[in-house]
Amino acid sequence: MPSLSPTMTEGKIVKWLKKQGDKVSSGDAVAEVETDKSNLEIEAYDNGTLAEIVVGENQMAKVGAPIAYLTVKGAKAAPAAPAAQPKAPAPAPEKPAAAKPAAAPAQAGGRRLRASPVAKRIAREKGLDLTQVSGSGPSGRVVKRDIEEALARGPAAVPAAKKAPAAQPAPGVRPEPTVLPLTSMRKVIAQRMTEVKPGVPHFYLTIEVDMEAASKVREEAKAMDLKVSVNDLIVKAVAMAVRRYPKINVSLQGDKVVQFHSVDVGIAVALEEGLITPILRDADQKGLQAIASGVRELAERARKRALKPEExxxxSITVSNLGMYGIDQFVAVINPPQASILAVGAVSEKAVVRDGQLAVRKMMTATLSCDHRVIDGAIGAEFLRELRGLLEHPTRLLF
Structure with a gap:
């Protein structure tokens, strides 16, 4: 079992793409593995025959543990048999099948399906079966233009499977609770939150931000058919505030403080099985439209469990926005190894005092959680003051 993410300690075999007894070449995708963050295919490093599968589908294996064995060239392969229960390691001349992340999925029949990431994404969004598309790229690779041509010809979309309605209990009968195993993602979330909350001394700073001007910028962008959300404006403002106050762009790693010189903003994305934080790299150097498209693209792939580990x-810092759920204010737990996280509430109309007069303004509450081991209250306060200035005068986000 290869390590496919920095936090991965074990993985679940979702599907074997090769059967026991199949010949395997270096680079062949052999299995799909569920990690704590995403589903990735792994491929063999060596040539040989898949002699024995020791970890069956929907079973777990620790990183580094054998999941299958390959025979060396010229050795007799074990007879093909379905994988069920883990077995003891096979004797020589078999060896563990070393594996690495694969770039392309396998088609039915053993032939690998080659497609660019953009082509895969469009096919998923449009419900198009990639196996029915002829590739015009190198080595028959399916590229964007192949998908566009196939859609123009009116291919049959793959219908989404409908969930069967849940069975209703008989009147007066109390239904029994359902026991579900923890997913790999939820296990890691539980472990890390248990370690972080008592282990990292948090402190919290809260401000109210007048979002009247920022809301107008969003409406102007909408009038120009530009998809820019309030969250995109917040991400941009956070990135610029971090750039101007680099003392908050740090991380405690062991007995050393790491000072970052690039601004990479995490965006918390809720999934059915947990939470993931894709990272928008160099966010301070991107324009609003680039941030908007980048955040949407990362969030879409996060929900499809298609992010790469480096993503x-x-x-530097994470933005967690629960405003779309009607939450006015909350505090968030720091996402290690980061030293801060910004919790953002809803933008709503409130009565406030302006120039001695009562006025109705669009207001938003933001709470900064900081690791007190490397960030002091004054540093956090200066950062929030700059953040508020950028959001209340959003033309500054353009310069």
């Missing part, structure tokens, strides 16, 4: 590790 959800590291980062």
């Amino acid at each position: 959800y590790t590291g980062g």
Whole structure:
């Protein structure tokens, strides 16, 4: 079992793409693995025959533990048999099948399906079966234009499977609770939150931000057919505030303080099985439209569990926005190894005092959680003051 993410300690075999007795070449995708963050295919490093599968589908294996064995060239392969229960390691001349992340999925019949990431994404969004598309790229690779041509010809979309309605209990009968195993993602979330909350001394700073001007910028963008959300404005403002106050762009790692010189902003994305934080790299150097498209694209792939490990590790600070759920204010737990996280509530109309007069303004509450081991209250306060200034005068986000 290979390590497919920095936090991965074990993985679940979702599906074997090769059967026992199949010949395997270096680079062949052999299995799909569920990690704590995403589902990835793994491929063999060596040539040989898949002699024995020791970890069956929907079973777990620790990182580094054998999941299958390959025979060396010229050795007799074990007879094909379905994988069920883990077995003892096979004797020589078999060896563990070393594996690495695969780039392309396998088609039915053993032939690998080659497609660009953009082509895969469009096909998923449009419900198009990639196996029915002829590729015009190198080595028959399916590229964007192939998908567009197939859609123009009116291909049959793959219908989404409908969930069967839940069975209703008989009147007067109390239904029994359902026991579900923890997913890999939820296990890691539980472990890390248990370690972080008592282990990292948090402190919290809260401000109210007048979002009247920022809301107008969003409406102007909408009038120009530009998809820019309030969250995109917040991400941009956070990135610029971090750039101007680099003392908050730090991380405590062991007995050393790491000072980052790039601004990478994490965006908390809720999934059915947990939470993931994809990272928007160099967010301070991107314009609003680039941030908007980048955040949407990362969030879409996060929900499809298609992120690469480097797309959800590291980062300077995270933005967690629950405003769309009607939450006015909350505090968030820091996402290690980061030293801060910003919890953002809803933008709503409130009565406030302006120039001695009562006025109705669009207001938003933001709470900054900081790791007190490396960030002091004054540093957090200066950061929030700059953040508020940027959001209340959003033309500054353009310069």
